[in-house]
Amino acid sequence: MTEHSLxxxxxxxxxxxxxxxxxxxxxxxxDDIDWAIYGPVDMFTFLGARHGKAAVMEVxxxxxDNVQVRRFERESVMLGExxxxxxxxxxxxxxxxxxxxxxxxxxxxxxRDGRLASMRVLVDTFDLVEQALGSPIHLPKIx
Amino acid sequence: MTEHSLxxxxxxxxxxxxxxxxxxxxxxxxDDIDWAIYGPVDMFTFLGARHGKAAVMEVxxxxxDNVQVRRFERESVMLGExxxxxxxxxxxxxxxxxxxxxxxxxxxxxxRDGRLASMRVLVDTFDLVEQALGSPIHLPKIx
Numbered sequence: 001m002t003e004h005s006l007x008x009x010x011x012x013x014x015x016x017x018x019x020x021x022x023x024x025x026x027x028x029x030x031d032d033i034d035w036a037i038y039g040p041v042d043m044f045t046f047l048g049a050r051h052g053k054a055a056v057m058e059v060x061x062x063x064x065d066n067v068q069v070r071r072f073e074r075e076s077v078m079l080g081e082x083x084x085x086x087x088x089x090x091x092x093x094x095x096x097x098x099x100x101x102x103x104x105x106x107x108x109x110x111x112r113d114g115r116l117a118s119m120r121v122l123v124d125t126f127d128l129v130e131q132a133l134g135s136p137i138h139l140p141k142i143x
Numbered sequence: 144m145t146e147h148s149l150x151x152x153x154x155x156x157x158x159x160x161x162x163x164x165x166x167x168x169x170x171x172x173x174d175d176i177d178w179a180i181y182g183p184v185d186m187f188t189f190l191g192a193r194h195g196k197a198a199v200m201e202v203x204x205x206x207x208d209n210v211q212v213r214r215f216e217r218e219s220v221m222l223g224e225x226x227x228x229x230x231x232x233x234x235x236x237x238x239x240x241x242x243x244x245x246x247x248x249x250x251x252x253x254x255r256d257g258r259l260a261s262m263r264v265l266v267d268t269f270d271l272v273e274q275a276l277g278s279p280i281h282l283p284k285i286x
Contacts (some may be wrong), residue, residue, distance in 0.1 A: 038247055038267050043282040066286045076251035076263060078221040078228045085221045085228040087251050087263055096286070104181055106249035106265045108219035108230050120219060120230055122249045124181050125269035132285055139186040142275055143209040143239070 005111040006077075006084035014072075017064045025060060029053045030115040037121040040129060056119075067092040067101070075104075082111045094132065101131045148254040149220075149227035157215075160207045168203060172196045173258040180264040183272060199262075210235040210244070225254045237275065244274045 005028075012024040035056045039047040046062035069092055076087040085108045092101040103123060110118040130136055148171075155167040178199045182190040189205035212235055219230040228251045235244040246267060253261040273279055 038270075040269055040282055043284060044286050045284070046286065062286065076228070078223055078226060078251070080221055083221060085219070085230075085249075085251070087228075087249070087265065094285075104265055106228075106230070106251070108221070108228070108249070122230065122247055122265050122267055124265055125267055126183055126272050127181075127268065129269050129280075129282065133283075137272075137280060139183055139272065140276075141186060141188070142237075143187050143189065143205065 004079050004084065005082070005114050005116075006079060006086075006109065008114070009109070009111075009116055013060070014069060016060050017067070017069050020061075020064050022057065022060065026053070026057055028115050029056055030112050030117040033116055034118045035059070036119070037123065039123050039125045043129065043132065066095055068095060070100070084109045084111075097134070099131070099134060101128065103128055103131070147222050147227065148225070148257050148259075149222060149229075149252065151257070152252070152254075152259055156203070157212060159203050160210070160212050163204075163207050165200065165203065169196070169200055171258050172199055173255050173260040176259055177261045178202070179262070180266065182266050182268045186272065186275065209238055211238060213243075227252045227254075240277070242274070242277060244271065246271055246274070 009028050012028050016022045016025040031053050033053055033056050034051060036049040037047045041048040046059045050056050050059055072088050072090045074086050074088050078085045087106045090103045090105060094101055106122045108120045109116060152171050155171050159165045159168040174196050176196055176199050177194055179192040180190045184191040189202045193199050193202055212233060215231050215233045217229050217231050221228045230249045233246045233248060237244055249265045251263045252259060
């Protein structure tokens with residue numbers, strides 16, 4: 001049984017983030033990739049939509065410049081023939097402030113010929129913003 | 144081919160939210176269900192973790208009391224034998240303020256004997272909070 005594209009991509013992504021070794025990752029991204037991490041782009045410019053390998057590699061470089069992955073746990077995972085989705089919990093360190101950030105993330109990925117062709121990432125953004133600010137935002141009770 | 148449990152559950156859930164007809168939904172939830180919608184529980188008490196059918200039905204009632212679903216679009220979906228995951232975009236109306244809320248949601252579901260046994264929901268929470276407040280939260284540019 002061949003290894004699922006998700007595992008190869010995941011190893012290359014974490015190697016890119018941890019060691020800034022980006023070559024493996026670059027080989028696993030489709031030239032025509034469609035990519036989006038939904039979230040407040042005003043606060044983190046590496047969030048948002050990107051198209052094409054060069055733009056996605058630049059995002060990965062920016063993420064590597066800003067956070068260190070301390071550990072991650074895959075809480076749910078679904079694998080299709082050329083697709084995958086996971087819910088993950090990341091423990092990060094923000095490199096500028098040395099602040100720990102613990103974050104839940106869901107991704108939906110599609111692969112073409114073993115390369116990542118589409119990625120959609122949803123983040124628990126309010127949690128992210130509060131941790132990045134380092135202080136809670138006061139919220140009224142609405143319901 | 145039997146219909147996937149996700150479709151039956153999804154119809155029952157939306158009927159519960161739209162028409163407050165909760166009986167169909169109740170029949171499709173495992174007594175021992177494990178459920179979590181991650182998000183700011185201080186602002187919305189129906190967010191957070193729940194265990195057991197009664198607690199989950201109460202959450203669904205609270206959501207029905209607070210929002211109306213205008214429409215939803217399933218952007219990505221993955222189906223396993225007894226599991227499913229989707230990324231969805233919801234257009235809601237907050238019933239207290241009559242305010243429109245547009246929201247991206249990811250869910251990971253597991254079914255047992257056709258009933259929902261586990262549900263994990265991730266929401267673009269910062270987007271939700273800003274829309275529920277009705278005004279943007281000023282954010283510094285961090286990266």
